[in-house]
Amino acid sequence: xxxxxxxxxxxxxxxxxxxxxxxxxxxxxxxxxxxxxxxxxxxxxxxxxxxxxxxxxxxxxxxxxxxxxxxxxxxxxxxxxxxxxxxxxxxxxxxxxxxxxxxxxxxxxxxxxxxxxxxxxxxxx
Amino acid sequence: xxxxxxxxxxxxxxxxxxxxxxxxxxxxxxxxxxxxxxxxxxxxxxxxxxxxxxxxxxxxxxxxxxxxxxxxxxxxxxxxxxxxxxxxxxxxxxxxxxxxxxxxx
Numbered sequence: 317x318x319x320x321x322x323x324x325x326x327x328x329x330x331x332x333x334x335x336x337x338x339x340x341x342x343x344x345x346x347x348x349x350x351x352x353x354x355x356x357x358x359x360x361x362x363x364x365x366x367x368x369x370x371x372x373x374x375x376x377x378x379x380x381x382x383x384x385x386x387x388x389x390x391x392x393x394x395x396x397x398x399x400x401x402x403x404x405x406x407x408x409x410x411x412x413x414x415x416x417x418x419x420x421x422x423x424x425x426x427x428x429x430x431x432x433x434x435x436x437x438x439x440x441x
Numbered sequence: 442x443x444x445x446x447x448x449x450x451x452x453x454x455x456x457x458x459x460x461x462x463x464x465x466x467x468x469x470x471x472x473x474x475x476x477x478x479x480x481x482x483x484x485x486x487x488x489x490x491x492x493x494x495x496x497x498x499x500x501x502x503x504x505x506x507x508x509x510x511x512x513x514x515x516x517x518x519x520x521x522x523x524x525x526x527x528x529x530x531x532x533x534x535x536x537x538x539x540x541x542x543x544x545x546x
Contacts, residue, residue: 351536353484361476361484361527363536375534411483418472418490425531427474429495431483 318342320412320432327438328402335398336435338412345393346370349415349426352386352397354408355434362408366415366426367395402439409434442466442530446539453544457518461542463511463528471507472532478541479524487526488513515544 323337338350352364365376367386374386380399388395395412413428443466453459463473471491476484486495488504491511501516515522523546528539 353538360541361478361529361538363529363538366534366536377535416489425472426536427472427486427489427529427531428476428484429486429489431485434483 318414318430320414320430322410322412322432322435325436325438327440330402330404330439330441332402332439333398333400334402334437335396336410336412336437338395338397338432340393340395340414343414345388346390349417349424350386350388350395351413351415351426351428353411353413353428355411356405356408359408364397364410368426369415369417369424399437402437404439407437407439409436411435442469442532442537444528444530444537444539446526446528446542448542449540450543450545452546453518454546455518455520458514458516459518459544460515461513461526461528461544463506463513463539465509465511465530468508469530469532472530473504473506473511474529474531475502475504475513476527476529477522477524478527484527518544 319341321339349369351366385398411434412432414430415426416429417424445464473491475488478484492504525543
């Protein structure tokens with residue numbers, strides 16, 4: 317059975333950094349992408365970024381690309397997202413999700429078929 | 442690419458059929474997914490590639506559309522279907538979500 321287990325809730329001061337982990341099990345980790353999505357309190361879903369299958373290419377939301385790093389470690393089947401220079405409006409639940417894909421003309425189009433339970437990140441002074 | 446869902450909220454009763462619309466600001470072929478989210482829970486994939494039902498999702502859910510206009514239809518609403526629904530395009534990066542449609546009783 318496919319599972320994504322995320323690390324626990326975090327609280328940080330503005331300007332600090334946070335790193336969230338997402339451990340996968342039940343499937344071949346490198347065959348799928350990992351997408352990160354966040355949801356601010358009472359708000360909708362915001363795509364943060366995707367790390368591709370096989371080649372670990374990263375694609376990020378333009379408003380976050382200067383402060384977000386996504387990585388994956390195939391030796392431990394774990395993905396990570398790090399957000400630096402935290403701001404109050406980074407307060408959100410951060411979800412990781414497995415990126416299954418549709419393949420068309422040499423391009424993988426990733427959709428999110430299995431989700432972690434989310435990690436609450438609170439930025440507070 | 443902007444994704445616009447309508448309506449933002451929808452009131453219905455058990456047994457009703459409802460349709461949610463999602464419009465893309467430019468063509469996204471059929472790379473459109475629908476997710477259901479219940480309060481305090483992670484989203485759950487319902488449909489990918491505009492109309493492919495995810496394994497385990499009841500057949501009362503269906504999706505259609507291509508290009509810029511898409512619909513999610515739920516037939517014969519069940520109590521567990523009252524939730525928030527999001528569309529999301531995955532045609533090219535950056536991916537974007539619709540703002541959500543809250544379906545309540």
